Amino acid sequence: MELAGIAIGLTLAAIHLVGINISGSSVNPARSLGPAMVGYAHNPEALKQIWLYILAPLIGAGVAGYLFRSGLLAAETVIPMRGEGESEVPPAASAPRDPRRRRR
16 A cells, blocks of 8 residues: 555544643553653652553454454455465576675
8 A cells, every 4th residue: 555654644643633632642652651660750640541551552453363364354465485476576586696606
């Protein structure tokens, strides 16, 4: 998909525009966990909602894996097994090098 980068960027922009006033809009679990752990000594409430940043991606990954296995989600391209299928790379370009020939 040629427009995937634009779609992802616009989605993140929308998430930030909506969420920045609510929670500070940290959509990266690592970026949320680090400051929460460091700031825990001064603000014990810092770890109050960090569970969501850890649990939600795990649940999402599990649901996506289930949907992929059930066939509701499918890969756009199928990678053929080695030696099978068509390739755009000419055979000479991927041929193994002669082990007797050395680089200087």
